[in-house]
Amino acid sequence: MSFSNLPIDTEGLPEVQAVPFKPIHSDYLKVLRISWFILFLIVLGGLSTIFILTKKLQNPVAISIAAGIYVLLLLTTVIIGTGSFRRKQYAVREKDILYKTGWIFQNLHMVPFNRLQHCVVNMGPIERRFGLATLSLYTAASEGKDITIHGLLQTEAEQLKELVIQQIQALNTDENI
Amino acid sequence: MKTFETPQRQSPLALVMMFFKIFRTVITVIWPILIGLLLGQKKENSELKWLIAGGAILLFILVRTVLDYLYFRFSIKDGQLVVRKGFFYKTAITVPLERIQAVHLEQSFLHAATLTHKLIIDTAGKEGAEVTIYAIPSSDAVALRTLILNRVDEKEITAETTPATKLVSKLDLSGLLKLSLSANHIETIAIVMAFLFSRYEDVKPLIKNTPLLKNVISYGEAVKYTWQLITTLFFIVTIITIIISCIRIFLRFYNYTVRMDRKGYYIRWGLLQVRQKMIPFKRIQMIMWRSNFLRRLIGLALLNLKVAGTDETKKKVLIELPITDKQQIRQIVPVYQPALPAETGTIGQKIHRSYAYRKTLFVTLPVLLVAAGLAALVWQWYALLVFIWLPYSLGLQLLYCHNFRFWVTREGLQQYKSTWGRAEAILNWKNIQYVQVRQSLYQKRKGLATLIIHTAGGRFELPYINHNDSLQISNYALYRTESSQQKWM
Numbered sequence: 001m002s003f004s005n006l007p008i009d010t011e012g013l014p015e016v017q018a019v020p021f022k023p024i025h026s027d028y029l030k031v032l033r034i035s036w037f038i039l040f041l042i043v044l045g046g047l048s049t050i051f052i053l054t055k056k057l058q059n060p061v062a063i064s065i066a067a068g069i070y071v072l073l074l075l076t077t078v079i080i081g082t083g084s085f086r087r088k089q090y091a092v093r094e095k096d097i098l099y100k101t102g103w104i105f106q107n108l109h110m111v112p113f114n115r116l117q118h119c120v121v122n123m124g125p126i127e128r129r130f131g132l133a134t135l136s137l138y139t140a141a142s143e144g145k146d147i148t149i150h151g152l153l154q155t156e157a158e159q160l161k162e163l164v165i166q167q168i169q170a171l172n173t174d175e176n177i
Numbered sequence: 178m179k180t181f182e183t184p185q186r187q188s189p190l191a192l193v194m195m196f197f198k199i200f201r202t203v204i205t206v207i208w209p210i211l212i213g214l215l216l217g218q219k220k221e222n223s224e225l226k227w228l229i230a231g232g233a234i235l236l237f238i239l240v241r242t243v244l245d246y247l248y249f250r251f252s253i254k255d256g257q258l259v260v261r262k263g264f265f266y267k268t269a270i271t272v273p274l275e276r277i278q279a280v281h282l283e284q285s286f287l288h289a290a291t292l293t294h295k296l297i298i299d300t301a302g303k304e305g306a307e308v309t310i311y312a313i314p315s316s317d318a319v320a321l322r323t324l325i326l327n328r329v330d331e332k333e334i335t336a337e338t339t340p341a342t343k344l345v346s347k348l349d350l351s352g353l354l355k356l357s358l359s360a361n362h363i364e365t366i367a368i369v370m371a372f373l374f375s376r377y378e379d380v381k382p383l384i385k386n387t388p389l390l391k392n393v394i395s396y397g398e399a400v401k402y403t404w405q406l407i408t409t410l411f412f413i414v415t416i417i418t419i420i421i422s423c424i425r426i427f428l429r430f431y432n433y434t435v436r437m438d439r440k441g442y443y444i445r446w447g448l449l450q451v452r453q454k455m456i457p458f459k460r461i462q463m464i465m466w467r468s469n470f471l472r473r474l475i476g477l478a479l480l481n482l483k484v485a486g487t488d489e490t491k492k493k494v495l496i497e498l499p500i501t502d503k504q505q506i507r508q509i510v511p512v513y514q515p516a517l518p519a520e521t522g523t524i525g526q527k528i529h530r531s532y533a534y535r536k537t538l539f540v541t542l543p544v545l546l547v548a549a550g551l552a553a554l555v556w557q558w559y560a561l562l563v564f565i566w567l568p569y570s571l572g573l574q575l576l577y578c579h580n581f582r583f584w585v586t587r588e589g590l591q592q593y594k595s596t597w598g599r600a601e602a603i604l605n606w607k608n609i610q611y612v613q614v615r616q617s618l619y620q621k622r623k624g625l626a627t628l629i630i631h632t633a634g635g636r637f638e639l640p641y642i643n644h645n646d647s648l649q650i651s652n653y654a655l656y657r658t659e660s661s662q663q664k665w666m
Contacts, residue, residue, distance in 0.1 A: 013652045095659040104618060110651055111611040112658045115665070140485065140665075141610035141631035 021089035028151025462634030467600035483634030525582030533574035
């Protein structure tokens with residue numbers, strides 16, 4: 001299928017596919033691993049309590065099933081999470097932000113600055129230890145998630161936030177003239 | 178004209194409306210408890226206990242109503258709608274008038290008798306903070322609506338005159354009947370069944386204690402189910418369903434009139450309660466229209482205006498216009514987009530047929546496996562008959578892929594989908610919020626992708642198109658969005 005029905009010369013347009021993307025900080029994988037460790041430790045604690053308190057469950061079959069599901073979930077989280085981490089890349093252009101994410105379902109989000117409502121920089125306790133931050137971009141889209149870029153250096157996240165806010169303010173000023 | 182600068186209360190009729198609203202909320206929460214108490218009560222002192230309990234609930238509702246009424250005040254100050262409400266839990270809502278999306282007027286019998294209107298103000302944002310004024314004098318309601326809408330459009334409209342509204346469509350009795358009979362009766366029966374099942378556990382004790390219902394149930398258990406009986410029951414259920422569908426459609430679309438002026442559409446409808454809605458053109462983010470098989474045959478469609486800030490779950494603000502003539506679509510669409518992309522002479526693009534196979538493999542097959550598993554508990558090997566649905570579903574999906582078309586032009590995008598029924602949608606480039614290209618590992622291997630264009634009124638999806646095409650459309654979409662300062666709302 002060839003795509004040629006646009007009435008303007010599409011070859012002259014800036015191409016998303018030609019943009020060099022920048023991977024997120026490598027320390028974010030450590031953040032992810034610590035988060036998974038804590039999460040699965042809590043789940044293990046919960047499961048153990050249930051098995052200790054419920055006599056009916058104290059048989060090899062039930063324990064094997066629970067252990068099997070636990071290990072399967074753990075492996076899936078770690079494998080998909082790591083694969084997804086390696087795909088997370090972003091690029092900032094003059095008029096938009098591009099963000100690649102996902103491993104099994106690979107997504108490329110393209111967000112024009114002139115559609116952004118606001119943006120937020122978040123720093124969780126584990127992220128803070130590694131000097132990392134998360135930038136969330138909010139548009140008025142009624143469905144779908146807002147775009148969240150994890151694993152940015154704190155200074156970089158703040159700079160991006162400033163850039164986005166400047167762009168939004170510049171657009172608002174233009175509108176008011 | 179009244180300016181509403183001083184905070185004011187609602188009309189006293191609002192007390193009645195608010196009382197019933199609070200009464201309904203309280204009863205919805207406590208009715209299973211009431212039934213339980215009623216059935217499990219002991220004889221001694223029961224009347225006194227009921228009187229005290231009923232009195233306490235009624236007193237609570239009354240006090241709450243009066244407090245809610247007294248502490249509700251609204252005003253318009255410095256270009257903002259200010260609403261203060263609540264006695265124990267105080268809330269102050271401040272909405273810049275520019276953020277108001279639509280103002281709806283409603284009038285029930287009680288409102289008409291007291292020359293008042295109910296006023297609902299829709300505001301922007303996902304949370305859909307909504308302000309409801311239960312009753313204000315009709316003249317004030319109209320003045321408030323005019324004041325708000327004039328302010329909303331102040332920047333764009335220079336000289337304000339009384340709007341000269343033009344009739345776009347009016348649903349007459351034959352149209353209403355056609356719409357009722359061609360409604361999705363399977364959906365109706367599903368709604369009725371879901372309601373009955375959800376309430377069955379609640380009313381179970383009531384059935385056990387009511388002799389007549391008890392007899393009906395025991396008769397149902399004892400009777401022998403012959404084919405004749407099953408056919409008769411099927412016909413009875415069908416007739417009841419059609420009647421319920423008709424009632425639903427009559428309540429929803431009775432006297433449905435759509436008018437338009439320079440600013441937007443004015444929609445008016447209602448059998449027991451007359452409702453009016455005003456939808457400014459600039460709030461429209463996407464337009465869709467669809468027909469089921471029957472409606473397609475008799476030339477009927479439902480046109481859906483996707484308005485900013487409303488999502489699928491908020492039925493109240495979902496704007497559906499019944500279309501009885503194709504010309505009506507041509508009258509409605511131009512205010513959003515000058516020409517339909519499909520009618521500009523460009524060739525419609527197709528989606529890849531592997532969409533049909535993947536959807537059958539990952540959606541239909543798992544559903545059928547679960548269904549067959551459950552059916553096997555009752556029908557044993559006959560449960561395998563469930564899989565007859567598989568080739569039908571695959572055929573339907575292949576037909577969907579074969580018929581799917583989309584058009585990309587300077588104005589925007591259009592898509593056409595059809596199997597038994599059909600659905601079309603148009604999207605103007607200016608309404609794009611952000612663009613997403615999604616690829617599964619399979620799609621990546623085949624050089625395919627799904628393009629999702631997000632708007633403030635929902636999303637526009639082109640599944641399984643060529644990956645390069647999806648990137649080119651994205652490039653163009655970004656170019657159109659970023660190269661102009663045209664407002665999306």
